[in-house]
Amino acid sequence: MAECCLKILAQNGVADKITVIPKRSTEIKVGESGDMKEKANILVTEVFDTELIGEGALSTFSHAHKYLLEEDCIVVPDSAVIYAQVVECDTLQRWNKINDFAVPKLDLTLKTPQKMKDCPGSAAVHDLQLSQLPRSSFRELSDQIPVFYYDWSGKLPLDFNKTVKQAFTASANGKAQMVFMWWELNMDTEERPQDSIPWRDHWMQAVYYLPQELDLVKDTEATLVSCQDEYSLWFYLENGDTKKHYKRPICECGMHMALSRTHVSYLNDSSRRLKFANKLKQELTTNSIVLDINGSFLLGLFAAKMAKTVYIVENTKLNLQIIEDYIKENSIDNVQIIPEVNDDVLKEVTNVICDPNFTSAILPWENHKIAYLLYKHKSSLREGLSIVPEGFEFWAMPVELLNLQKIRVPLEKCEGINMSVFDDLVESSRIISDAEVEAQPLWEYPENPSESKEPHEPVNGFALWAVWKVGEDQSTGPIRPPTVGDWVEWDPHTRQAVKIL
Known part of the structure; x- marks a missing residue:
């Protein structure tokens, strides 16, 4: 990048006015024999991400003020504010928690293990274009709350670890499920608001899922607890009960580590679930021997409610634990988990099922893996085998x-x-x-x-x-x-x- 910068300066005729130092700013030395002869009096930099501080802004600015800048320097941007808003949004919560698999029309239910319901989930930020979320899909339960202020100018010290408690009055009845977060940069000390915000795909809005949902009543008081370390943020919510700690939440159930947020929402898609359940109901009988070649959708556990025996192919440790937890929660006793398909199993099988959404797949055609597996074992499969899905385009x-x-x-x-x-x-x-x-x-x-x-x-x-x-x-x-x-x-x-x- 330093070489590229030198070429750009030369191409624009300013190479004689600007000196490029091919180092990280934290490696620069000031002095007669250093990279800079004297400290600078103006700093212009952009070291921000969706979380504002995730690229090391705190340490970068702190080092610059300590070693590279004069005491009364000008810094652009001058400061920043992080805002948070407590929200109820069932749509986004389906990216975070797996609901019970219920198909009332077919009298089918697959309960989500309690430890997954109680799990605080992952504290990792969920960044997305919130402007595309339908306005009717969420309810604000608080006003926007300024939770952290950062003075990049050096007049105030920067905290590398901080917890802030702020009482607020609930603006509506609802279930507090998450916090929407965004930030603003003030380019100078006048803090002039920006007239318009251009589209961007690098500084997006963020969602932080609360470790536990909390019911709020309009006009009653609750407390938002905002936490920050050197690189990340997380949030808690209280309504009177005192927390013993505000540690960064971590997944305790395995599901949030094994599955992406998109895959969790996929599992919660009731329309898709109903189509597969209807098809299974048509194809399976109490004598069916079923082979599920993708354990990550839990389709085989649905099939177990209708079939004699179900073999689920799965060898990923985290996915295995999820399946075993579901089997225990739902008292299922006709499922066998196998690491790979073998001829002995194939001779028994009357039905092959596979949800076409492998956790390892990125592009749509990578879920074509189902066809590859069927082709690989076609010589061992019986004639007239029932396959779900039947095909694809x-x-x-x-x-x-x-x-x-x-x-x-x-x-x-x-x-x-x-x-x-x-x-x-x-x-x-x-x-x-x-x-x-x-x-x-x-x-x-x-x-x-x-x-x-x-x-x-x-x-x-x-x-x-x-x-x-x-x-x-x-x-x-x-x-x-x-x-x-x-x-x-x-x-x-x-x-x-x-x-x-």
Whole structure:
């Protein structure tokens, strides 16, 4: 990057005015024989991420003020404020906790183990484009609360570990499930508000799931406990009971370590669950011997409620523990977990089932693993075998991406500075390291379907997804048929493949 910077300076005719030091700022020495002859009186830097402090901003600024800057220096940005808001949102909670698997129409229930319900979950930030979350899907239970203030100018010390308790009055009745977090930078001491906020995919809003839900009553008081270490944040909520500690929450049930947030939401998708349950009900009898070749969806445990015996193929330690916990919670006694398929099992099997969402899969076609496994063992499978899903299709659609394409668009000129050298570096690196097609949660990124036949229709990408046949179609792409020129409503429980042109 230092070499790239030198080339950019030369290309823009300012190489004689700027000195590049190819070191981390924490390695720079000041003095006659050092990298800088004297301390600086102005600092301009950007060392922030979604959590504000996750890239080491606290240590970077602290070191700079101690070793690199004059006492009465100017710092840009001058300060920052982190805001939090207590929220009820069942939609996002489905990315955090697995609900009971209940299909009342078929009298089927699979209880979630109590330890998973009680688990505080992962403290890791859930960053997403909150602007795409439907306004009707969440309820604010507090006003926005400024929880942390950071003075980058050096006038106030920066705390590397801090816990702040703030009482607030609940603005509505509801179940406090999470905290929405965002931050603001003040470029100078005047703290002028920004008129508009441009789209971005690097500083997004954040969701922090509370370790336990708490019922709040409008106009009553509760306490938000905001915690910070050098690199991260986490939150607790109290309504009178005193906590013994405010340690960073960690998963105690294994589920939050084994499954991604998207996979957890996938498991909670009741529409998808009903389609698979209906198909199983049609295919299985009390004499069925079932082989489930993807244990991570728990489809085999559903099948156990209807079949004689179920073999579940799973060899991942964390997934094994989840399955065993479900078996114990639901008193299931007709399931055998096997590390791999063998001929003895295949000779018995009357039905093969597989949820097409492997935890190891990233792109839609990587769930094609089901076809590979069936082909691999086809010589050992009996004739007339029932298979769920029955088949699949891959679909593609040209789209007009409104913002996502910006992650690939060259900078060209920024504020009058020619950045073509940087563009060339990024493009050459991208060709080496980036896939041409990548997985993206398209529900977070608005786009229009385009007709490539029309020359005036802007097409800057393609979206690709799978449609699985489970008696009826189960799409991992648009949840409703798209119309040219309208917004596409994407399945939020899977990631689609995207090719940016």
